[in-house]
Amino acid sequence: MSESAFRVDTTARLAQWRIDNLASCTYRKSDPFKIGNWNWHLSVEKNRALYLRLHPEISNLTRDNPPIASFIIRVVCSADDWKALTHPEITDKQLKNNDDFVWPIEVPFTGKFIIDVEFLDLKTASPNGGEPCSIWAEGFTTKQSNETALACLGRMLTEGINTDIIINVSDGSIGAHRAVLASRSPVFHSMFSHNLQEKELSTINIPDMSIEVFQAFLRYIYGNIEHEEFRTHRLALLQAADKYDILDLKEVCHESLMEDIDTKNVLERLQNANLYQLHKLKTSCLRYLVKFGKIYDIRDDLNAFLQCGDRELIADIFNEVLNTWKGF
Known part of the structure; x- marks a missing residue:
């Protein structure tokens, strides 16, 4: 079995594991993949049902600061025209070991399938016993000095x-x-x-x-500026940073906009990335749409975009599709 069979592709908050076939294998565990502060694993066990697990890798960090995760997980199967099964959203669940999140799937899966995990938030327990703190909110505040x-x-x-x-x-x-x-x-x-x-x-x-x-x-x-105020106005702040040539603000907005790309905002983010020449954000949006298959989840929005969007940007999307399909 090739090494790529165990690899999980990731963006800042999305992990995707492609499995070609489980017919001859009853258990498989992914390579570790990093989301937030932790390395993670996905595993599947095929018995009467398919048991899917998500858990952080055992380490001192996990023992001392186990993640409190909010996420959406789904399985997409190539049979029946890429049928999808989505677990109800998980909110603020502490994950320490491989038994903390187990999803038994009774629906039989055959052929190729994709496990897709979108992390909505990752928190750690407050050292003072207060409310758990989001690691992504901390990431912004720690940039402030003096x-x-x-x-x-x-x-x-x-x-x-x-x-x-x-x-x-x-x-x-x-x-x-x-x-x-x-x-x-x-x-x-x-x-x-x-x-x-x-x-x-x-x-x-x-x-x-x-x-x-x-x-x-x-x-x-x-x-x-407070973190929530920054997140609320970051697109407008990006425009102001570009207009008044404040490079550090532009970069902070750039990094933040890459953290929570989803189906509701990906086309808007892609257009802003193109307008303000944000290469990393543009690449992340194109990967999210094409490599991670989200282009099929936003067909109506995409059709509207194709009618009036920037011609060069539309060409970039099609080139990403062609380049991705070369690998299949």
């Missing part, structure tokens, strides 16, 4: 301490500091360094942004 200085910058913004520039947006106005804006954005730096209207009048007009989005944008610049 908390005292950032707190002072945040106070300058929220309390309006010595503001010297007014920003007029589509539905309101807010005060800020030239020096902070200029230090974070070469576009703002240019505005305040030359004899432009913004320098003379001490105002900036940004009619294409709401005050809610612009406040989130400023809070990122001043270092006091």
